[in-house]
Amino acid sequence: MALLYATLLTLWFLLCIGVQSQYKNKDKCIYQGDEDTYTFYQGGDVVLGGLFPLHFSPISLVSSFRIKPNSTKYKFFTPRALRWMQTMIFAVREINQRQDLLPNLSLGYHIRDSGDDIPVSVKRSLLLVNGQPERGSGQSCEDTQKQPSPVIVGEASSGISMAVLRSLSSFKIPLVSYFASCSCLSNKREFPAFMRTMPSDLFQIKALVKLVHYFQWTWVGVIGVDTDYARFAIQLFLKESEKFNICPAYVHLYPVALTQDAAEELVKILKYSSATVIISFTVDSYLHGILKECRRQNVTHLQWIASEAWATSKALWEDFGDLLKGTLGFAIRRADIPHLGSYLRRVNVSVAQTSHFLSEFWEETFSCRMNGSLNTHVHGEGVQNWPPCNGSESLDDVYTPYSDVSQLRVSYNVYKAVYLIAHALNDMSTCVPGKGPFQNGTCGSLNQILPWQLLYYMKRTHFTTLGEDVRFDDNGDPIASYDLMNWQKGSDGSLQLVRVGFYDASLEDDKDLLIDEPVIMWHRGEKAPESLCSQSCLPGSRKARQKGKPVCCFDCIPCAEGEISNQTDSNDCLTCSKETWPNQAQDQCISKTLEFLSFQEPLGIILWAFSAFGACAALAVLGVFIMYRKTPVIRGNNMELSFLLLLFLCTCFLIGLTFIGKPTDWLCRTRYPAFGISFTLCISCILAKTVVVLMAFRATLPGSNVMKWFGPAKQRSSVILCTFVQGLICIIWLTTKPPVAAYNTKFMSATITVECAVGSEIGFWCVLGYIGLLASLCFLLAFLARKLPDNFNEAKFITFSMLIFFAVWITFIPVYVSSRGKYMVAVHVFAILASAFGLLLCIFAPKCYIVLLKPERNDKKHMMKK
Structure with missing residues (x-):
């Protein structure tokens, strides 16, 4: 018990000493954690913070929690990011030398390496905004060695920018990104303190979709590294591409820490897909492993489309130029910054020794080791194996992305970000008290910059730099403008980034994309490749x-x-x-062409010829009958009715001609009544002849005087009476709903049928029906008289003629109804000619045979012989 009491007393005493010590040092700032001295720093009235990914791909270490972990080591060092850092320093110094911008205020800078890693970036962003005292200095919080920054220029990655913003946005500390393009960062509700000089991916995606649509690529592959930048970009691309019927053959996200299995899986997808165009949302460092696996599997046929993150990166060309030749991609706006190139090349051995960043760059560039090197870059053979630097090294003798100022794009964004802050501070400094934008007309404080006040001015600032009018929309995004770059191989094998077009979001929708297609060098061949799931359907x-x-x-x-x-x-x-x-x-x-039965076509000519032949035949028979009118055969068979019948048959043949030629209203109104009346006249004459035959035999009976009712006058009257009925039907038809010429287009045909519409179907079928009625009566009477005892009984020939007549017209009806166009008319004409020829041959051919070929039988004795 005594031992326990002594222990508790000792702990209480130590706790009291700790509290007292903390109370004595309550006005002192003591840095907790490892001292981080890897920075570019220069003091000033306002110190601008900067975050740049100088290193990337940190090597993960397994901690035992027994000893203090070593500092983070990285796989790669980026000279390009060092150029961005130096551009920020150059812009700050340039502004400090100007008299027209912030003449009474000096700018400083505090720049750190973000390591392209979220934990490191968040930690170092907090160091920037809080300042950092020297370890053990015990300085007051107001007198730290490095001043706190009210604004940060950074970060390059969208995902890291989002993480930093979630830490700083609560304090309204502005973050101005020079390379983060994710459209998600435009959400002012979630990221109210974010601005950027890099266009939003929303505009890049529209440009990419229009590029794909321009070359009619409807089947494309889409890949990206598994980051916020790629995920949001791919999501936007898929949504926008639907408007142009562009389909993704596949969508694949691969991990940041790319394994061999992941690389093989992706390249197999690329290899076996029918898509030949691939869009990659990534940065050059994450694409290296993919291209290496493409070469191993011999996947060399792809046309690459680069996102703006790697559209102008030359780091991949040396190893994969054969795979990337012909690559197309949109790059952010380029500019020539005066004197920047000479400023960058001022670095030599003595200058490099003044900064850890520059020392590491010098060693990386010349593969030599400087005294006291703290190089954290891991190499296969190790930094220790490098020879010492001899001091004769010069940047003029080597190529390095650090000193390459031919494609200043991201560097230009950094330059604009610094000038954005400077112009906002300048607006604050020129504010007139009482007319300021804040409560009671107050102006922003310059003695102690409040981040939220600076952010207010930054959002409303527009300025001109290097000839460009820099403006920002309500989301803090600049107006988008891209250059379309084509990767071409120079004569010396080097990469030539050739501008082959541009996209300007400020122009009209149909004019915002311009492409100089003849200048483009494609990956394979001289024409744009095809990337289709199915070949285009041609017109038709x-x-x-x-x-x-x-x-x-x-x-x-x-x-x-x-x-x-x-x-x-x-x-x-x-x-x-x-x-x-x-x-x-x-x-x-x-x-459509007009279709009708014409005199010029073969069918019309044939029908016309038969019509003319039939009319001539009827007239020839009539001539024979007139010439031999006094012979017993002609006189013994009702000569007057025979003459009339021949004339009417000649008319029937000629009526067929009215059905040939282009129909008109008057022709249609003549055609059908003429047809009906002419055939009625013929059948009426035949009917009268049949009745006369029957009555003639009745008259031979003793005491019969029936022939007085069927004399020549009565015969003519019967013909007229029968025809009168048909004429009455035609008159009613013509006065109620007459036939008219019609253009028939209801049938799917390349022609318009010009035909005679009958008008009244009832009228048409009444005309045919009446002719059929007379023909039926005629056939019945002739059939009854066919066996009457006579050497030359005309009734049996009339019977045959009526049978042919019925056969023709009964066959005509179904054929006529099923026919279309000119063939319907041809069927009608054929029926007219066939029935007319049947009457002519059956009734008159036997008589002509006797008259012309058997004159010995043409006498009274032979006629009276039974």
Whole structure:
């Protein structure tokens, strides 16, 4: 118990001493943690903070928690990022030398390496905004060695910028990024203190989609490193590409710490995909492993499209120039910063020894070791094996991205970021008390810069630098402008970044992208490669989507009859109007040709010839009958009705001609009544002849005087009466709904049928029906009289003629109804000619045979012989 009491008393005493010591030093700032002296620092009235990824790919160490962990080591050192750091220093010094900008205020800088790592970046951003006393100095918090920064220029990565902002935004400390392009950072609700001189990915994606659409690539591969930048960019690309029917063949995110298995998996996707164009959202350092695996698997056919993060990076060309030749990508705006090149090349051995960053750069560039080197870059053979630097090394003798000022793009963004802050401070310094933007008209404090006041001025600042009018929208984003760069191989094998177009978001939608296509050097061949899931459907066909596949995968289906497509890759075919019809290629509608039975075509000529021949034959028979009118055969078979019948048959043959030629209203109104009346006259004459035959045999009976009712006058009257009924039907038809010429377009045909519409169907069929009625009556009577005892009984010939008449017209009806266009008219004419020839041959051919060939039988004795 005594031992326990003594122990508790000792602990209480030590605690009291600690509290007393802390109370005595309550006004002192004591740095907790490792001292971080790797910086570029210069004091001033306002010290601007800077975060740049000088190193990247930290080597993970497994801590035992028994000893203090060693400082972080990195795989790669970036001379390009060192140029960005030096550009910030150059801009600060340039502003301090100006008399028209901040004449009474000096700027300083405090620049740190972010290590391209979130924990390191957050830690060092807090060091920037809090300042850092020297270890053990015990200085007051107001008198630290390095002043706190009210604003930070950084970071390059979108993901790291988001992490830093989540730490600093609560204090409204502005972060001005020079390379973070993720559109997610434009969310002012989540990141209210963020601004950038780098355009948002939203504009880059629109430019990329329009580039892909311009070259008609509808089937593209999309890959990216698994970071916020790539994820948001790919999401935007997929959404925007839907507007132009662009489909991703695959979308693949690979890890930042790329393993061999992950690289092999991705390259297999690239190798076996039908897409030949690939869009990569990454930075050059993360693409190295992918390209190395592409070479190992011999995947050399791809046309690469670079995001702005690596569109102008030359770091990959030396090892993978054969794979990346012809690469296209949008790069941010380029500028020539006067005197920057000479400033960068001022570094020599003595200057390099003044800074850890410059010392490491010097060693990396010349592969030599300086005295007291603290190089944290890991090499395969080790830094210790490098020979000492002899002092004769010069940047003029080597190429390094650090001193390359031919493509100042990100460096220019850094330059603009510094000038943005300077102009905002200048606006604060010129504020008139009482007219300021803050409460009660107060101005921003210059003695102790408040970050939220500086942020207010920064958001409203616009200025001109190096000829560019720099403005920002409500989200703190600059107006987007990109150069379209093409990777071409120079005569000496070096990379030539050739500007082959541009994209300017401030221009109209159809003019914002301009491409000088002849200047482009492609990866393979002289023409742009094809990257399609399906070949384009030519005009005259339409697309039919393949089931279960994206919209870019389709089959080409020819347009149906009567339809066209006049564009490539049409989704639907268009129906031609009633007056037009597709051409043979089915890519345009042309005027239909008029179709009718004409005198010039073979069918019309044949029918015309038969009509003329039939009329001439009827007239020839009539001439024979007139010449031999006094012979018993002619006189014994009702000569007057025979003459009339021959004239009417001649008319029937000629009526067929009215059906040939282009129909008109008057021709249509003449055609059908003439047809009906002429055949009615013929059948009426035949009917009268049949009745006379029957009555003639009745008259031979004793006491019969029936023939007095069927004399020549009565016969003519019966013909007129029967024809009168048909004429009455035609008159009613013509006065109610007469036939008219019509242009028939309801049938899918390349022609417009000019035809005679019957008008009243009832009228048309009444005319045919009446002729059929007379023919039926005639056939019945002739059939009854066919066996009457006579050496030359005309009734049996009339019976045969009526059978032919019925056969023709019964066959005519279904054929007529099923026919279309001029063939319907031809069927009608054929029926007229066939029935007329049947009557002529059956009734008059036997008589002509007797008269002309058997004159010995043409006498009264032979006629009276039974």
